[in-house]
Amino acid sequence: MVEALGICGRYLSAQLNTQSREEKQFCRELFEAMTEATVGRADPGKIVYPYDLEKAIQRLETSFYRDSFNRNSECAKAIDGAIYKSCYKRDFYNLDIAVMVTVHDYGFERVRVVLEYNIHSREYDGRFTRDNKEWASSFDLPDKAFGGAILNAHPILIDGFARHYRKLYQDLGAERFSLPGAPEAGHMVQGYEITRSIWFDDRRGFAIGHNPNAAAPFVCWQFKTENGARDFYWGSYCNSEKEAAAHFAARTLAHMQDEPIKEIPNLLAAAEMSTEQNYNMIDGLRNNMDAPKPDLTDGQTYEELRELAPDTLHSEKPSVLKQIKAAKDAPHPKKEPDEKGHTRAKHNPER
Incomplete structure (x- = not known):
């Protein structure tokens, strides 16, 4: 917001101090872009x-x-x-x-x-x-x-x-x-299409649904997100869009006032949370799994590759148990006792 106001001030200065139409247009477009973001x-x-x-x-x-x-x-x-x-x-x-x-x-x-x-x-x-x-x-x-x-x-x-x-x-x-949150389309709940939603970082939010064929064509729900799916509950069914918008605004206001939470700024990530099957990949792409690694072996086993082309394989590393066993079996040099009968410790004469 501070940055947006700074841009607004620079736009004001440009309007008053320059006659260049290009500069004025640039400042206005910059202001509008910041407005979009804030x-x-x-x-x-x-x-x-x-x-x-x-x-x-x-x-x-x-x-x-x-x-x-x-x-x-x-x-x-x-x-x-x-x-x-x-x-x-x-x-x-x-x-x-x-x-x-x-x-x-x-x-x-x-x-x-x-x-x-x-x-x-x-x-x-x-x-x-x-x-x-x-x-x-x-x-x-x-x-x-x-x-x-x-x-x-x-x-x-x-x-x-x-x-x-x-x-x-x-x-x-x-x-x-006009309302907090952002427009939404394509998500159906009990015959209602979600038309607007707002998401918070406590994995809760509110949504407006519309079903023109229902007795109450509008509804305002609260929802929570678990395992990548939204669970809608506490619906307030309304006869008009204005009534649903009022419920949406009041419930959002109460939720933000009562708890130290913030709106999720990345709406694409919020939408992805509702359908993502691979929940650890919130990356702007819905339902995408890890890309399969290409098979360059042509179906050959590791032993066959080791026999045919040993130089192309990574050097094998012994397991931890094998390393411990090898360390136990390795001969250890005998320690020479000092004059007092204690093991002689290494000594740096310069210290």
Whole structure:
């Protein structure tokens, strides 16, 4: 994350100090590459708690609700601060950079919901464009969780910030980062296809499954990995994808908060763990065994090779038992007694 922010700073410097389109494009591509590597990682501070206070009390998760409430408020202040700092000339703002910095600190999802809440709650304000208002109309999280997440920047700047955010979101395909973990396909469990999963270094994780023909078409499971196979249990069956996503986010958040664990960063290795038959070979290739060594003997036995071509074989080494027996049978020189009757020890006169 520090490296990503450093790249972001260098990109800002390039935007302000160079007119070269090539340099600007290089910096942006570098930033996007680092974003790919960092922004999708599971971070409890970037997971938006999806339930209201009443449900959080029922689920014994009030601390998660309060933490998310405070994080929403901090995100709003960070957006205001990033907009203010991006003013490099009177009435000129680099809102593209302001978006990048805030997204790196708070994640795509939290920045999105804070923006949606502020624009949706001020739908009457004609300074917000129609496109941004329609985009923000999808906001459906508990309003009280955003009571402190009020943006104080000028509405025109907030509108421009939201426009740059939406562009970056689209350019990076950031819908992949709306939930922790990563998309998955091809793994079937009880008729449900796993569509998303997150793995942790304690060999546990969570997954969302989808079966359009089931009475409850979505499910959120917990799983554990043993002997290279995933065992799914504690399924929460849901009628909508949004409901399953809420279960997925809340259970992931609780798991990461309660135990000192980390997400497995190599998603290919995590997927391999679920199907690998040779469990000691987690190497990015599924179900691969040790490559057989080529047979260069043409079926001949060791004795035949020793008789036909003894020079091509490695010199034979006697076994440990034979070495011990040979050492016992070997003659030992007699030790000469010294004047006092003790065995004379070797002596270095220079010491």
